[in-house]
Amino acid sequence: MPVPVPVLVPGLDLLIELGPPGVRGTRRRAVEEALRTAIREGRLPPGARLPATRDLAEQLGLSRGTVSQAYEQLIAEGWLIARTKAGTRVADGVATATANATANATATATAAANAAATDPRLPARPLPSLSPSQTSASPTPPWSGPPSGARHDLSPGRPDVSAFPRAAWARALRRAIHEAPAEAFGYGDPRGRIELRTALAGYLGRVRGVRVAPDHLLICAGFTQALGLLTAVFAGTGVGAIAIENPAMPEHLAIAAARLGVRDVTVDDQGLRVAELAATDAGAVLCTPAHQFPLGVSLSPARRAALLAWADERDGWIVEDDYDGEFRYDRRPVGALQARRPDRVVYAGSISKSLGPAVRLGWIACPPRLLEPLVAAKHLADRQSPVLEQLALADLLDSGAYDHHLRTMRRGYRRRRDLLVRSVAELLPRARITGIAAGLHAILELPSAPSSTVLSSTVPDSTVLCSIVPNSTILSSTITDSTIPKSTIPKSTIPKSIVPSSTVPSQAIPGPTEQRIAEALRQASVRARLLGGYLRGPVAAEAPPALVVGYATPSAHAYAGALDALLSALRALG
Template sequence: MTVPGVGPADSGPGAGSAGSFGRDLHLEPAGPGGRRASLMRALREAIRSGRLAPGTRLPPYRTLSADLGIARNTVAEAYAELVAEGWLTARQGSGTRVAPRTAPARARPSSVAPSPHAPRPAYNLLQGQPDAGSFPRAAWLTSARRALTAAPTEAFGPGDPHGRPELREALAEYLARARGVRADPAAIVVCSGFAHALRLLVRVLRGPMAVEAYGLAFHRGILAAARMRTVPLTVDAEGARTGELATSGARAVLLTPAHQFPTGGPLGPLRRAAVVDWARTTGGIVLEDDYDGEFRYDRQPVGAVQGLDPERVVYLGSVSKSLSPAVRLGWMVLPGALVEDVVAAKGEREATASALDQLALADLLASGSYDRHVRRMRQRYRHRRDQLVSALAERAPHIGVSGVAAGLHAVLELPPGTEDATVRAALDHGLVLDGLAGYRHPDSTMAPQDGLVVGYGTPSEHTFSGALEALCRALPPTAAR
């Protein structure tokens, strides 16, 4: 039976009438001993099984009695007895609640020795994560409230797979102004992030797809799951060697032009022109992953490749680095010929991106709060980058550092043969980070490089200095032999 609970206390003004506003509670009193005993038995079982957690507020007894069809005094007596037994607590103004309790100790099977567990690392320098503590809570809350107040009624119905028009319009203005993207709101399709976008695109594009020889294995896994063969392009200080596309047999290419992931540099101007020429000549499609394009420090902003030819380049972005991966919103700026195919691949209704979050982000962009947050975080991450570089120059001058002119991570160049040992040493010092080897395409002909991918955006402010200390302690003490 479903029981609604109402009111601030078990009785008195404000408790409400039976069946009015409140919570639901499922109870099935049954068994011998009368109604009070069966009710007490049902409540004990719900608490013992964990279905009613400590602190859970129970319905006022007059509401429960009305719903169960038993006398109010019977419910009151059952509550009182369970309070006396320690199952419940009752306090004026707080109602009747499940009492806090300590879980009983469980006997360990004598045949099984306790398993040792490594302590959770104290420090985290994994790439791909912004400082979670820097999320602009007040600005987001203000935008969410404003957007919710102004939202049209239809925003609360089934979602349009194109995305909310308010967000697509705000994105078109922002991306044109800040990233040099030639964006019409009609060409923008909202998604839940880059991975979601890639899954949609592989359903409408033909392979093989060329990818950078160093990149995320997770992205290669998405392509492999779609049975799309990938062809690695050599990467150097100027990004991917796009000239290799001519002999690759690829029909599409996935690039990180603003800040090659993970090695660092931007795609050189001649290579940008070359990849667009390749796409025009062959009918190919360029996927541009602009994963952290807002964060640059020692160089002029690098505009989007999409601005060179919007009909051959798909521009992909999200807020996972600029705001938080918890805000599951991303976007595709598509060539006109791909829009309806991608929307069809999404389905008739929006299934992943909350309309209310889209409205909040639209307001954040339109109000200027997003720009202010990005500028603030750009300064914070630059300071962290400087701290990292200074610490390495002082403590490990033999370790080269690259990719630090932009983004949220750096690559540390290690002596040959030391990468695995250094990652293990970092764990011994309570630090978790990635080696470079895991990013290398298995079919690449590039010589493997030993290195670390250090995400300096991830730690909280109060743990960053400790993370740097642990990193310096873990690094090989001398240069290559």
């Protein structure tokens, strides 16, 4: 069937990177060159509609006239076309830089995928041996279900699922059912439906700067399956160990450890320490360059360059987990690392943070050397991801409904973050909050206790979810984002049951121990995840306790109550 051309609508995000401000006129030329580059690399395919000049100017922090002049110049050069009521689009016939480079690998993978779709009993090539644990490994310890009796939920790593766009999803699903061709209801390409891969390639290129053709995208059941497939393929190609950031998600550690040795690499204010990585025997590394989880730092430009150099020298693989790259507030978005080295960086993501984990859809942007084995591994794992959900997501992307939902959620999450920052500044003046420029969570670092003791698994879970992560060498050197001015949020928006005290002295006062914090949170319906949930290895005795606060998790109407419960419990500790 013909490959559909993605349709972009006004008001969409567009990631283009401009250099530093210079002399008069360079901003216009920078916009022009950035758009030329995006078109050459295929991130803006022929026929793609660009944002309105007003929208792009707002995103870039430029005047509308500057963007309008850049559009006019590119129209004159033939890169763009403008038509009344049709907006400004990329002109047809513009060659992409990636087409010829990936043609051979694409043809091979397509042949294999077609063979598998034609006869699912006969895989096109020998498949790597996979067990269920490699494709959907259970976290450690095993998940025990939702928290019992929870009144408040501030656990990190989750979106507000009550805001799932039910009406838009229902419309998209209905259209998918009514308009899907008959062959969509049978066995298909293990990579996923071409409609979704085409829409995703356009979206990821436009918003995250990812350089990938639809034929090199593989649709999977979220990042969990993506990581399981990757570790299985790595093991089958001779990789013996994978490096993982410390701290990191324990589930990711468990999945990787099922097939590979795991090497810890610490994180500081510049991100993953590449020098430590180079000292290991790892042949691959899993990292979160745009917004490290849970610390919230971005990989610095120097570290990005060093990491790519490591991959070239080691002949290694970089797995880029872009888990919340669409949520940024006080800074320009950080583009995907994959754009700088598509043949070395495996870009993976999902819609678990943007829509919700109930829709089990994710993706892998496959380097050419990994495409065929990943397609084979996916075929063996589950043959294909749910087709109707794929078509519904493609509809959301093409119609602009997905972008509209993200814009709505970004505004709401920013308001929650602002309230958290203002409330902490007013009520916990000796606390420090970091990692607030992007994402769905923040680090709330509390004053150190005289002799803090590392939390152990003997402290049970309770109900308002938040993660206690004491961390000295990492958090103490973590960059502190600019504090949001107190005028940003009216005083009346502070939870009313928390009243600032004027008796707190300004000099340093020893803080509570982590055992006291855990007990206070438990008494206030707070369920605490302990240090072992994120940080591996010993923690210094003087480490300041810190909370990873997931401000996106509660529903909008429940957030103030959850924040009230959290800060009241902490303030009562003195």
